[in-house]
Amino acid sequence: MSIQQENIKKLVERRAVAKLGGGQKRIDAQHEKGKLTARERLALLLDEGSFEEFDMFVRHRCTNFGMEKQHFDGDGVVTGCGTIGGRLVYVAAQDFTVSGGSLSKTMSEKICKALDLATRNGAPFICLNDSGGARIQEGIDSLAGYGEIFERNILASGVIPQISGIFGPCAGGAVYSPALTDFTLMVKNTSYMFLTGPAVVKSVVGEVVSQEDLGGARVHSTKSGVAHFAAENEEDGIATIKELLSYIPQNNMEEAPYVPTNDPAGRVDDSLNEIIPDNPNQAYDMYRVIHSIVDDGKFFEIQKDFAKNIIIGFAHMNGRSVGIVANQPKMLAGTLDINASRKGARFVRFCDAFNIPLVSLVDVPGFLPGTQQEYGAVITNGAKLLYAFGEATVPKVTVELRKSYGGSYIVMNSKHLRADLVYAWPSAQIAVMGADGAVNVLYAKEMKATEDPAEKEAIRAQKKAEYEELFSNPYQAAEKGYIDDVIEPRNTRFRIIRALESLAGKKQPMPAKKHDNLPL
Ligand code: HXC
Numbered sequence: 001m002s003i004q005q006e007n008i009k010k011l012v013e014r015r016a017v018a019k020l021g022g023g024q025k026r027i028d029a030q031h032e033k034g035k036l037t038a039r040e041r042l043a044l045l046l047d048e049g050s051f052e053e054f055d056m057f058v059r060h061r062c063t064n065f066g067m068e069k070q071h072f073d074g075d076g077v078v079t080g081c082g083t084i085g086g087r088l089v090y091v092a093a094q095d096f097t098v099s100g101g102s103l104s105k106t107m108s109e110k111i112c113k114a115l116d117l118a119t120r121n122g123a124p125f126i127c128l129n130d131s132g133g134a135r136i137q138e139g140i141d142s143l144a145g146y147g148e149i150f151e152r153n154i155l156a157s158g159v160i161p162q163i164s165g166i167f168g169p170c171a172g173g174a175v176y177s178p179a180l181t182d183f184t185l186m187v188k189n190t191s192y193m194f195l196t197g198p199a200v201v202k203s204v205v206g207e208v209v210s211q212e213d214l215g216g217a218r219v220h221s222t223k224s225g226v227a228h229f230a231a232e233n234e235e236d237g238i239a240t241i242k243e244l245l246s247y248i249p250q251n252n253m254e255e256a257p258y259v260p261t262n263d264p265a266g267r268v269d270d271s272l273n274e275i276i277p278d279n280p281n282q283a284y285d286m287y288r289v290i291h292s293i294v295d296d297g298k299f300f301e302i303q304k305d306f307a308k309n310i311i312i313g314f315a316h317m318n319g320r321s322v323g324i325v326a327n328q329p330k331m332l333a334g335t336l337d338i339n340a341s342r343k344g345a346r347f348v349r350f351c352d353a354f355n356i357p358l359v360s361l362v363d364v365p366g367f368l369p370g371t372q373q374e375y376g377a378v379i380t381n382g383a384k385l386l387y388a389f390g391e392a393t394v395p396k397v398t399v400e401l402r403k404s405y406g407g408s409y410i411v412m413n414s415k416h417l418r419a420d421l422v423y424a425w426p427s428a429q430i431a432v433m434g435a436d437g438a439v440n441v442l443y444a445k446e447m448k449a450t451e452d453p454a455e456k457e458a459i460r461a462q463k464k465a466e467y468e469e470l471f472s473n474p475y476q477a478a479e480k481g482y483i484d485d486v487i488e489p490r491n492t493r494f495r496i497i498r499a500l501e502s503l504a505g506k507k508q509p510m511p512a513k514k515h516d517n518l519p520l
């Protein structure tokens with residue numbers, strides 16, 4: 001064998017060892033927990049044969065606590081680039097088989113290198129987390145590594161899409177990298193995120209709670225809103241990340257991929273002409289409207305189990321990606337509250353940063369009243385959604401379906417917040433408040449003046465009828481140009497598509513500033 005051939009043999013052998021991470025025993029242990037290894041995850045995520053690995057031979061530099069005797073090529077993370085559906089992405093997958101995926105300084109350097117390349121080359125960055133947190137033996141170096149990743153997450157925000165998959169533990173300050181990225185996906189039963197684990201919670205606040213109940217996928221996808229997706233298992237999680245990518249662009253200078261459809265742009269849906277119940281207090285399902293108007297009825301929902309009174313997600317309309325924000329009359333009557341506002345605002349800002357037009361479907365009776373909401377700062381949180389819609393410069397199309405009252409009318413992408421085209425169904429009621437509330441305020445004195453309940457009711461009914469005649473329709477707003485047209489519900493798909501096509505070249509400069517100061 002020539003020297004060159006021997007060298008090549010050594011390389012092949014060393015690669016094979018590096019690919020085993022922490023060794024077969026630890027790989028088996030990972031499988032026994034129902035988890036895949038970092039490399040198995042990347043194999044599922046990336047197009048076959050597309051993975052270009054970086055830093056396979058990087059080793060940690062720690063000399064404390066016997067670490068100088070423990071080296072694994074590549075350390076606890078696999079990084080590189082590859083393609084998904086032919087589109088370039090950069091990846092980092094933490095390898096739990098090497099020191100529990102705990103973050104060393106060299107691991108952070110590998111992750112930062114991949115993230116820097118992603119940013120420079122305008123491609124999404126996907127990090128699959130599975131780590132015991134800061135590598136304890138490295139002390140401050142590990143914390144420095146986290147800080148450097150966070151800083152890059154911040155600088156890349158709004159430049160390239162960043163996606164975090166939580167496929168195992170993610171605790172302590174480590175949770176802040178996912179929190180800084182655009183989308184976080186958790187896997188049910190095998191992943192968790194919390195700042196302090198159950199033991200610390202017990203000793204500090206005396207609360208006994210399991211890992212799952214403190215920071216499992218269910219908690220973060222239903223209660224906290226930290227996770228945008230809760231996957232059934234790792235395969236489902238990877239598939240969800242890939243699907244998400246199909247709706248979003250490579251970077252903030254590009255548009256999302258065009259997805260050809262056989263669904264005719266001019267398709268009408270007669271059932272929408274019958275969807276609004278006669279009783280204004282009766283709910284209907286906003287999902288029916290969404291599925292009816294988008295291409296092939298396909299809606300990719302985000303945060304579907306959190307703040308269900310607002311629905312957000314991506315769809316295609318005549319092949320173009322859109323971000324849909326819709327009130328859900330079936331939940332809390334479609335009112336806006338703290339969580340709905342936070343959920344909507346972050347989504348609107350993502351769409352605006354990445355050139356994805358916004359379509360708003362409005363049926364909102366107002367903000368949810370009460371001390372719980374006021375003490376929780378519904379004012380500041382509601383302002384987030386208001387701000388997000390108001391600052392967005394992507395094409396913005398709004399359809400007012402039924403109720404659109406008070407501040408929530410303005411917030412939900414109204415003309416006054418620079419919505420480009422606003423349509424109303426004939427059932428729309430654009431007013432300061434609903435008829436009952438208005439009559440109670442305006443005619444309180446008249447109703448107090450009589451002791452006779454029948455007379456009271458007669459006054460109420462008459463004034464309510466007058467109010468409804470005047471305000472419970474879209475025409476007052478249409479007369480003033482606050483809505484651009486009153487449309488038949490069956491034509492909604494076609495009208496939105498035509499509006500978006502007319503807005504494809506939209507340019508809307510913003511006043512010069514260092515950055516905004518949105519109400520956080
Ligand atoms: C070094 C670690 C480690 C860590 C785990 N390991 N966490 N090594 N630093 N932080 C090692 C273990 O020693 C073990 O090594 C291997 O990884 C697998 O760990 P196990 O405990 O055997 O696995 P498991 O039973 O599945 O438990 C996983 C775990 C547990 C729940 C994550 O390991 C754990 O509690 N680790 C410590 C978590 C933690 O407190 N981290 C610091 C958080 S503070 P061998 O050689 O036996 O395979 C923090 C601050 C970040 O992260 C701040 C950023 C700003």
